[in-house]
Amino acid sequence: MTRTLPIPTLLTRTLLTRTLYAEWTKLRTLPGSGWSFAGVVAVTVALSIAFTASVDAAHCPAPQGCHEDTTKLTLSGTWLGQAAVVVLAALVITNEHATRMIQTTLAATPRRAVVLFAKAVVVAGVVMAAAVLGVAGSLLTGRFFLEGNGFTAANGHPPLSLGSEPTLRAAFGTVLYLVLVGLLSLGAGALLRDTAGTITAVLTLFYIAPVAVQFVGDPHWRERLEKAAPSAGMAVQATRNLDRLPIGPWAGLGVLAAYAACALLAGGAAFIRRDP
Amino acid sequence: MNATIEVRGLRKRYGSTVAVDGLSFTVEPGQVTGFVGPNGAGKSSTMRMIMGMDRPDEGSALIGGRPYRTLRSPLCQVGALLDASAVHPGRRARDHLLWMAHSNGLPVRRVDEVIDLVGLRPVARRAAGGFSLGMRQRLGIAAALIGDPAVLMFDEPVNGLDPEGITWIRGLLRSLAAEGRAVLVSSHLMSELEGSADHLVVIGRGRVVADTSVQELLTAASSGRVMLRTGRRQEAMTVLANAGASVAANGPDTLTVSGLAAERIVALLNEGGVSFSGIAEHRASLEEAYMELTRDAVDFRGATGAAGGPGSADADGTAAGGAGGSASSSASAGREQR
Known part of the structure; x- marks a missing residue:
């Protein structure tokens, strides 16, 4: 081998684009990533089908008296789809700690902040793509099943359409919701490093915390906690009776965004300070 | 860069x-x-x-x-x-x-x-x-x-x-x-x-x-020792010791000589009429040199055993006379290559 320096490196690319490209390649070349991606879409759509196929306008006192929030119901698959997002996003960083790959990553890109930022961008992009497919699939199948179950325009339930402003907001908001769940999970992964620990912690936050809040006796405090939990972000899916929600749709999403930001900041600080 | x-x-x-x-x-x-x-x-x-x-x-x-x-x-x-x-x-x-x-x-x-x-x-x-x-x-x-x-x-x-x-x-x-x-x-x-x-x-x-450098280390560890093979060990020891060398016997017909150059040893033996079958400047292995080096460092005690190299045997001039076939005194003063 003769030395042929300099290799014509693509130095015109900035550090960030190179790191993004590397992180994307890493995610793309792991066999599990495709399954996680498909999992987010499949679980979201499947649960939506289960919900929309099981409601029937005939169970209402009168067809016109059905106050079902069909948009919210259709997007309810998110409730389970988020678990797949948590796993996918956490693994992006905890997997590297588990296999010590993180050492190779930091040898290639010693700037830790850039590494974590690139991971966040890749996670956001991939989750967004999966969420768009999941939401679109849910809306299409929901439309089909709801109409078959008596939720017709004649009964005051026009077919689900992104032309309706609340439905559009709910669909768009659901995509953002899943992206924020992914970022929260990534931040927690950077902080905790351990795969099982991270997934347990984040799933507890999303599944156990809302249930635990229901056991709070004082209704005043219960509502406060409902507003402060990350699952408040689910409010973005509501299209009816908004005044009865503990928190508004965008405000709820804002609460989740604050959680994600805190997790990323704490995870980032730990990632930068600690030796791998 | x-x-x-x-x-x-x-x-x-x-x-x-x-x-x-x-x-x-x-x-x-x-x-x-x-x-x-x-x-x-x-x-x-x-x-x-x-x-x-x-x-x-x-x-x-x-x-x-x-x-x-x-x-x-x-x-x-x-x-x-x-x-x-x-x-x-x-x-x-x-x-x-x-x-x-x-x-x-x-x-x-x-x-x-x-x-x-x-x-x-x-x-x-x-x-x-x-x-x-x-x-x-x-x-x-x-x-x-x-x-x-x-x-x-x-x-x-x-x-x-x-x-x-x-x-x-x-x-x-x-x-x-x-x-x-x-x-x-x-x-x-x-x-x-x-x-x-x-x-x-x-x-x-x-x-x-x-x-x-590896070269310096090996030279220092070899420290001018010469390996001599002869069937007339007793006589060789006397001749060389009289010339001021320190001689150690480490086999029935091998000696380790230090303090004299190989050329001088050959000359002395020829003058004294002592036949020998081989002579070589001792070249320490890296492992030996390492052992020599770290023997002084207390930290290393017990980490490994002493190297099985020459130089550890005591001078023993009273061993039985070598019965080895003393061939012609063809001196090969080349370096012992590992």
């Missing part, structure tokens, strides 16, 4: 254990520098600090005058094999090199070049998790070479390699240094570096025990 590694006053403790205790040395380009010390001496910790993975408590480690963390395309400046298992087991070997290439803006062509260089072509599309330790070492070496760096670091690179692999890596180290690169290779066994290292940095308990 100036292809050097400069370690200055490096200190690092993990909890109550001092892993590296004020280490200073320089790795120069164009030669293989062996980094030797027993397990736990602080070799890996030092290499991790050079790579900017662990932060030193004190001191600095610079690559071409700059800390690793400030390098923008580090793979083009430093190639390192620190932990061959630091790959994702589910990712294919080629994909592992591919993301590394992307991370430093290297062309994809480099990926295939280094795959061929380390001979992993047939398994390039297999998951790294199924690799043997030797194959992983090769993958790690490919990763280290991907940016064609001027500085290279290998932590225990021959671990787990078969004899063919060991020969291959020795040749690779030599050729990398011959191309003008600075090569730092750690090992806990001095014998592994025999024939490949030009310079040695020996450490123990986080401190430098010796920083010397």
Whole structure:
């Protein structure tokens, strides 16, 4: 081998684009990533089908008296789809700690902040793509099943359409919701490093915390906690009776965004300070 | 870029254990520098600090005058094999090199070049998790070479390699240094570096025990001893001792002579009419030299047994007369080559 320096490196690319490209390649070349991606879409759509196929306008006192929030119901698959997002996003960083790959990553890109930022961008992009497919699939199948179950325009339930402003907001908001769940999970992964620990912690936050809040006796405090939990972000899916929600749709999403930001900041600080 | 590694006053403790205790040395380009010390001496910790993975408590480690963390395309400046298992087991070997290439803006062509260089072509599309330790070492070496760096670091690179692999890596180290690169290779066994290292940095308990060229070390350890083979041991001892040499018998017909040059010994024996069948300047092995060196360092006591080399036998002039066939006195004053 003769030395042929300099290799014509693509130095015109900035550090960030190179790191993004590397992180994307890493995610793309792991066999599990495709399954996680498909999992987010499949679980979201499947649960939506289960919900929309099981409601029937005939169970209402009168067809016109059905106050079902069909948009919210259709997007309810998110409730389970988020678990797949948590796993996918956490693994992006905890997997590297588990296999010590993180050492190779930091040898290639010693700037830790850039590494974590690139991971966040890749996670956001991939989750967004999966969420768009999941939401679109849910809306299409929901439309089909709801109409078959008596939720017709004649009964005051026009077919689900992104032309309706609340439905559009709910669909768009659901995509953002899943992206924020992914970022929260990534931040927690950077902080905790351990795969099982991270997934347990984040799933507890999303599944156990809302249930635990229901056991709070004082209704005043219960509502406060409902507003402060990350699952408040689910409010973005509501299209009816908004005044009865503990928190508004965008405000709820804002609460989740604050959680994600805190997790990323704490995870980032730990990632930068600690030796791998 | 100036292809050097400069370690200055490096200190690092993990909890109550001092892993590296004020280490200073320089790795120069164009030669293989062996980094030797027993397990736990602080070799890996030092290499991790050079790579900017662990932060030193004190001191600095610079690559071409700059800390690793400030390098923008580090793979083009430093190639390192620190932990061959630091790959994702589910990712294919080629994909592992591919993301590394992307991370430093290297062309994809480099990926295939280094795959061929380390001979992993047939398994390039297999998951790294199924690799043997030797194959992983090769993958790690490919990763280290991907940016064609001027500085290279290998932590225990021959671990787990078969004899063919060991020969291959020795040749690779030599050729990398011959191309003008600075090569730092750690090992806990001095014998592994025999024939490949030009310079040695020996450490123990986080401190430098010796920083010397291999040539100097071997010369010092050999210390002008001459091995003599003769059937007339008693007479030879008398002649040589009278000339001021110190003579030790270490076999029925072999003597170790120190204090006289080989040429002078030949002359003395010929004058005295003492026949001998062989004479050679003793050349210490690297392992012996290492033992000699570390015998003084208390830290190493009990780590390994004494080397089974010559010079340990006491002078014993009263042994029974050698019955060996004393052939003609054909002196072969060449060096004993290992």
